[in-house]
Amino acid sequence: MRQTERTAIVLRYANYRDNDRMLTLFSPTQGRIEALSRGCRKPRSPILNASEMFALGDFELYQKGAHLTIVSANLIETFYPLRQDFDRLAVGTYLLGVTEGFIQPGSPAQELFMLLLHTLSRLTFTDQPWRPLVAGFLLHLSDCEGFRPRLKHCVHCxxxxTETESTWFDHQEGGLVCRDCHLQSHTPVSAAQAHWMRSMLSAGSAAWVDTPDCTAPFSLLRKYVESRLDRPVRAADMLPEV
Ligand SMILES: [Zn+2]
Incomplete structure (x- = not known):
């Protein structure tokens, strides 16, 4: 039996018994954590707000055997305005779902944690269009998770x-293909899209600038990242029509 404090964000919950919830938390130092939020659905429970999706806080956890229970929580951010915009709420839920697909219990993921918080903040507190924002998230996630696409040389030859030529994307090889090597199964990528991906990766997620909606290859990056998971992303079908 021991007590620990973890900074974490709630990725998901499942109601349990009459008043409880089982939370899936993401901690930058511990990866995925499952913890019971006991009594959080009772009226006036002090841990109800910390037991909602997107809740970021410091969680005091009590461990008995393999089971963790939340003793108390210090809320840092709720990303509340997301709940007032159905499309952005769906996008935020998708970001949590993708993140959940990549994290493991006991595996630190500091970079991915910061990327998620940064993207959620922009989604919640700015009116930046969501497609380039999510495209940037997916591209940086591929980098954090070790499958950054190769964009400077043809992955075949x-x-x-060059910055001006049209290219194609090979999802299996994870990178761009030149005119001579491309096959029908590869996805066309415009010179502007290739440039966007290269500058995104060299600038880092903190340096994002507003991008015209059409330049960010959202669908391509979505397919690329989701193909690395062995099951569909939760909430993917809630995404607004592209
Ligand atoms: Zn080639």
């Missing part, structure tokens, strides 16, 4: 690619 190794030829350097």
């Amino acid at each position: 190794g030829k350097p690619l």
